[in-house]
Amino acid sequence: MAAAAVAHTPMSADVLTMLTDDIESHGPISRLIADHPDAAAPLFGLRALAGVRFLVLTGQAPELAGHLEHLMSNLDERAYAKRTLTLFRKALLDHPDEIRAAMGRPVQQHLPRRAGLLLRGLGMLAAPKVRLLEIGACAGLNLVLDRYHWFGPGWEWGDAQSPVRLATTGPRPGDFDIVDRAGCDLAPRDPADPNDAMILRSFIPHERDIEQLELDDAMALAARTGIRVEKSNAVQWLRNELSKPVEAGVYTVVWHSLFWWYLSPREHSEIEDILSTAAERMRLARICYEPSAWAGTPRLQTIFYS
Structure with a gap:
């Protein structure tokens, strides 16, 4: 490293x-x-x-x-x-x-620009309504990606008045509404809590001053929106969330980034079983930005379960 x-x-x-x-x-x-x-x-x-x-x-x-x-x-x-x-x-x-x-604190390098990868994956769904569920959500900054303003090659997307303005890649994702959003983490951070905010800042290297500014802007916005991340194990939380009824026409998306390898092989298997079972009752996809192993290069994947 x-x-x-x-x-x-x-x-x-x-x-x-x-x-x-x-x-x-x-x-x-x-x-x-x-x-x-x-x-x-x-x-x-x-x-x-x-x-x-x-x-x-x-x-x-x-x-x-x-x-x-x-x-x-x-x-x-x-x-x-x-x-x-x-x-x-x-x-x-x-x-x-x-x-x-x-x-005693888990590594939490929570970069809001990583949500641009989620945005690219969401664009592949072409779904007008999305329910967004994130495991390893930290402070929930990825859950409010529609409240950022994104700049891609020849396009813009999101809230034009947003103080969080981020560059990303890929084609314009199309328009959709996030009708429900929730997240879990074993050590969730509250962006409105000064100590939690300082802990998240501490994981951004000193040389990365742009990322520091982006994080501060995103945390300030998330604090105003009142987004909260539930303290929970990913397996049990997903089982509970995916047992809830879903409005017709809503696409459920489970999202995670640089989190998968903190889980055990048994947890990987359990999550796959939960998603496969849930896909029998709802339209569901998993969007992830993960390496194939700890030392690997992360890659974006969109996996359609239904």
Whole structure:
């Protein structure tokens, strides 16, 4: 992951490499976090990166925060990069309680522009009415994609007055109404809650300033709409939601992105059984943006069950 990040987020790549080296050598950072119950969880090291980012955003690491103000003009400076790692390590080790708390948070890089992939998938349905159900929904930003304003190649779509303005790809999706929307997550975030909002910001790398602004705009809009995500296991939640009656002419869509591999093979099988059974009673599709395995490249898939 560090190697893949070099081209786009070089500072974060350096920090991930430093974290990996420390863990492999059983250094002081390893001694702080390696005995955590989630230490074997996928992407566990990213939690430490987000933990320090949280310290910066909340004013608890002022020396590192001041240093990072000059990051973009010093990306190729070896001495600056070395100083960055020193200050990062210091911030992490100086705040053991805060870092341990951060290590207990699941990775939630909640980018509103990812909803553009959902929009592209929805366009394939050509359905005038959609019921949208999202598993691993986090703060629900994908659930309000129709309240964003989208710019594609030669087209625009969505709310022209929206403060959230995002670029995407593909053909214009066509017009449809989202008549019902709901989501679940084991650790849902409330975009109206300042602490939850700060946690979501902490998972956006410092170099990604555009994504930070997009996230802030989307969270502010979602807070005003009152969207809520239910705290629930994906399997049980889907079973409950898909047992509810559906208005005639409504297409039910189950959506997830960069979430599938957090589930077990047994949960994969159970969800497939739930969807196949539900498709006997309703028009249903699954739209997902997932890699074929943890290290793979994500791809958009639209799977029609009926």
